[in-house]
Amino acid sequence: MPIVLIAAFFYLLAGWLVVRRMLVDEGAKAGFWLLTAVSAVALHGLFHVLAWRQGAGVDLHFFAALSLVGLGMAALTTLYAASGRMGALGVVVFPIAAAALVGYAVSAGPATRDLDWRLELHAWLALLAYATLAVAAVLAIMLWLQERALRRHEFRGWVRALPPLTELETLLFRTIAVGFVLLTATLLTGVLFVQDFFAQHLMHKTVLSVLSWLVFGALLFGRWRYGWRGGKAVRWTLTAMALLVLAFFGSKFVLELVLGRA
Known part of the structure; x- marks a missing residue:
């Protein structure tokens, strides 16, 4: 302690x-x-x-x-x-x-x-993906606050302490790209190593994770193909992260703390 x-x-x-x-x-x-x-x-x-x-x-x-x-x-x-x-x-x-x-x-x-080493690998990849994409969500919120402050001409100390808007946006998408690769590996190892989704109450978790993966993937494609940025990038990032939080921690909360199943 x-x-x-x-x-x-x-x-x-x-x-x-x-x-x-x-x-x-x-x-x-x-x-x-x-x-x-x-x-x-x-x-x-x-x-x-x-x-x-x-x-x-x-x-x-x-x-x-x-x-x-x-x-x-x-x-x-x-x-x-x-x-x-x-x-x-x-x-x-x-x-x-x-x-x-x-x-x-x-x-x-x-x-x-x-845990079997394969399931442990799947779990570690999931934790790394969630941590990386959670940082991306914080970056997205910072990007939104910075854009909002600049539109209102509020040049306070915390705004000046941030990197330029384009640099912050670039870091956001790089973080999302790394998190997307980790999330892809998480889903692949889940398909390969988890045998019975229904018996382990994993179907809803999988569906939400796949939806989050699709949203992140669409955002990265939109950035590459159409140059998405600003408010659109923030909304898509936070939507995808909300799905991911519900998929992992929402399901774990219900199963372990509400229903008492390990």
């Missing part, structure tokens, strides 16, 4: 440092808050590893999966921030990661069970 509290503190500290840098000291170097964020991500991952060793297997139940997605989002955010001007992502992502980690730590949850 001390690891959880320290990691959560580092996440919140990193988020606060990002806000301070955006609104108060725009010229400050990013080194300290990046180090804080890296420490938080490392401790977050360490807590999962220790929990898996104690439980003799990888835990992928609801709160554990939520925490792992938060970890993936935080790691990707830190990577983006280290290579450019995307520290603003941390204002949203780091508190989410902290809350997800604390939720996992305090939840009892069902006992961990070992």
Whole structure:
């Protein structure tokens, strides 16, 4: 538990440092808050590893999966921030990661069970896809807010702290493309390795995931063929992400927390 509290503190500290840098000291170097964020991500991952060793297997139940997605989002955010001007992502992502980690730590949850390596591969691909596309959803919201502020000529500190609109949009579509590849691999491994969809109550999850995949695919095609951007890109991204959240966490919430099925 001390690891959880320290990691959560580092996440919140990193988020606060990002806000301070955006609104108060725009010229400050990013080194300290990046180090804080890296420490938080490392401790977050360490807590999962220790929990898996104690439980003799990888835990992928609801709160554990939520925490792992938060970890993936935080790691990707830190990577983006280290290579450019995307520290603003941390204002949203780091508190989410902290809350997800604390939720996992305090939840009892069902006992961990070992998975076949093929199903474990499918689960890891799914978590990576969800984390990547969740970051894309945050980027889409930031893009919408930036466009809205610029239309209203509201050049506040947080707007100036963001990268240029075209750069933010390019990063959004690159993130969606990576997430789309991971989601494609998730669906393929699901078809190959999951044997009985009906017995495992996976049909609705699969349908929603495929719908999300189609929406993301249509968005990428529209970007390539017709140059879709701006509000249209935001709406399609958030619609696809909503379907994905319902597919994975919605179904896990109902099955595990409402119906009590592992």
